[in-house]
Amino acid sequence: MIRALRGRLRRPVTALPAAALALALTCAGALAAQPAAAADDPSGLPDASVARSAKPAPTASDKELRDRVIEAAKDQATPETTPKKTPFIIGGSETTISSAPWMVQLSYYDDTTGAGYFCGGTLVAPNKVLTAAHCVAGLDWVKNGAVVAGTAGLLDDTSGTVAGVWRQWNHPHYNSTTIQNDVAVLTLDRPLEQQWTRLVAAGDSASYAAGKTATVYGWGLTSGAEGADLSATLRKVDLPVQSDATCNSAMQTVLGEDDFIEGSMFCAGTPATGTDEGTKSPCNGDSGGPVIVGGKVVGIVSWGVSGCTAKGAYPVFTKVSSYTWAAQPRIDDTDLSFDGKADILARTPSGGLFEQDSKGTSLAQRAFQGTGWQGISWGLQADLDRDFYQDLIVRDKGDGKLYRSYLNHSSGEFEWMQISSVWGGYKSYAIPGDMTGDARPDLVAVDSDGSVYLYPGKGNGQFYGRVKVVDKAWKNVRIFGHGDLSGDGRADLLVRNSSGVLYLYRGTQQEHTPWSTRIQARTYWNFTSYVSNGDVTGDGIADVITRDSGGTLWLYPGTNKASSSLFGSRKSLGTGFNQYNLLF
DSSP: OOOOOOOSOOOOOOOSOHHHHGGGGSOOOOOOOOOOOOSSOOTTSOOTTTTOOOOOOOSSOHHHHHHHHHHHTTSOOOOOSSOOEEOOOBSSEEOOGGGSTTEEEEEEEETTTTEEEEEEEEEEETTEEEEOGGGTTTSOHHHHEEEEESOSBTTOOSSOEEEOEEEEEEOTTOBTTTTBSOOEEEEESSOOOSOOOEEOOTTOOGGGOTTOEEEEEEOOBSOSSTTOOBOSBOEEEEEEBOOHHHHHHHHHHHHSSOOOOBTTEEEBSOOOOSSSTTOOBOOTTOTTOEEEETTEEEEEEEEEETTSOOTTOOOEEEEGGGTHHHHHHHHHOOOSSSSSSOOEEEEOTTSOEEEEOBOSSSBOOOEEEESOGGGEEEEEEEOTTOSSSOEEEEEETTTOOEEEEEEETTTTEEEEEEOTTSOSOOSEEEEEEOSSSSSSOEEEEEOTTSOEEEEOBOSSSOBOOOEEEEOSOOTTOEEEOOSOSSSSSSOOEEEEOTTSOEEEEOBOOOSSSOBOSOEEEESOOOOSEEEEEEOSSSSSSOEEEEEOTTSOEEEEOBOSOSSTTSBOSOEEEESOGGGOSEEO
16 A cells, blocks of 8 residues: 655646747637627617626736736646655546637746746636636735636647636635635636536536546646656546545545545546556646546546546546536636626616625625617516627517627627517526536527417527427416526526515426426515516626616525525615616
8 A cells, every 4th residue: 555645735837848839839729700790779779888898908918918828838847756645647648629629728927936836727618717715815816827628638739719818716615625615617808619518406416426427637647757747738538437435435445534525526447557558647737627428527637636537536526516516506607797796787777777886795886888778578687608798688579579688799889679589478588507517508489378488599699499398387476587496407487476475496308398396485576576587796796686666676696595595685786676677
């Protein structure tokens, strides 16, 4: 038995010379064009840019971001020969970025300390990267980080896109000693054009069945020998998933300690041989990269043994299905002020529009956004194309059609486009999030006869043909909700009947049966307005705002409990809100 040498987890750093890596940084890319807006704005709607002037500025210039990558390249990633826990492809083969377009490089350089780190990551939305908490925790990625996407080579000077980090989140209970809860999400300062992929669903056990083939990607060390460098080209390796019992026994034997934690970790591969020959494993530099099964991210490269080849060892990964509930809300979040807390819009009868940004459990002073909004009968907020910019979905009183205000990345302006795929005559609408399991926001609508229709989202502001999911059983209900209310990582729906009883319908992500058995959440919910834009408090849990008949606005903070305790104690957000005839 080999005794482990315990210590703080080492972050892998790039070993490529700065001069060579500089070639990788002359990369450029353009944002994909969005669907074209109508030639003229609808007659009942104001200019789409009136209320949409706020855009996040890049955190740094492209040159500054690329300089960070160059500086991060100056440190070396030299493995040790004595087995101990370490982040870490040995074996496997080179691959193209077209086979893994969602694969990104994460470089960190602090010019104050001279510390440089390299990790992998997965693009899981146009502006969201899933990675390991040990790559993020304790570091200021907004100030010192850079992300490179769209290239398989660390030495590729012909393609790729660079981005900064706008916001960072790592699991609040990440443990740097046990490496438990090793999951993080970076929000980029711009959406990227590269194809993204989605997380495995919470509760998915089939993806982790022993013998299932998992594919790991990265630019990590290709040898366990001292002085080895990172791979200059993206590599992948196929590994068979192992049972928890096998992982636990093997790693305890190699390390001499019980470091494998069932439920939050899994391992894959075959036992390392003790040398490079015959070993297939991620290694230093692969940390934070994805483990893919069935086109979904099931794991994050987390830890293994120093040198990556200790006889009998397996690489260990974060079990993403155990953390979908925590990560997915961070991936789905979007708001008007770009701080991760959902904001509110309010319209006066004369058509004046005001924005009030969330401060967590209170609202900032209202900001006037413009006039001309009296022509809409209702409005919703949702990021239909998941580009980091909140869309406004409204119904025009004049023609009864639905329209979407969105940022056209080709023109750089906010524009209107008709949502031609959805009828504008339903009695109630909601955009809860992903109802079908494809990671794109879907729309739910209730007809006057109580029938309910699901419109699967295309991810570009339009929707596929409707699917009837309830037959004449929801007459006179109000539907709302945005995000995960029950704590399982799936978007849910709230339904209030004519008697004021509120029901929670937990999402299943199955198109024809999108909800499980309803749960009665509250009674006497007789409010004049319901606003559900997602996470208002910033804790990653969806919330709801209501207005009572006296004009007081109430925040009902979500608890992630699928029961009558769905919300915590309500908090007043202020009075005088009866001056508005529309809140959304």
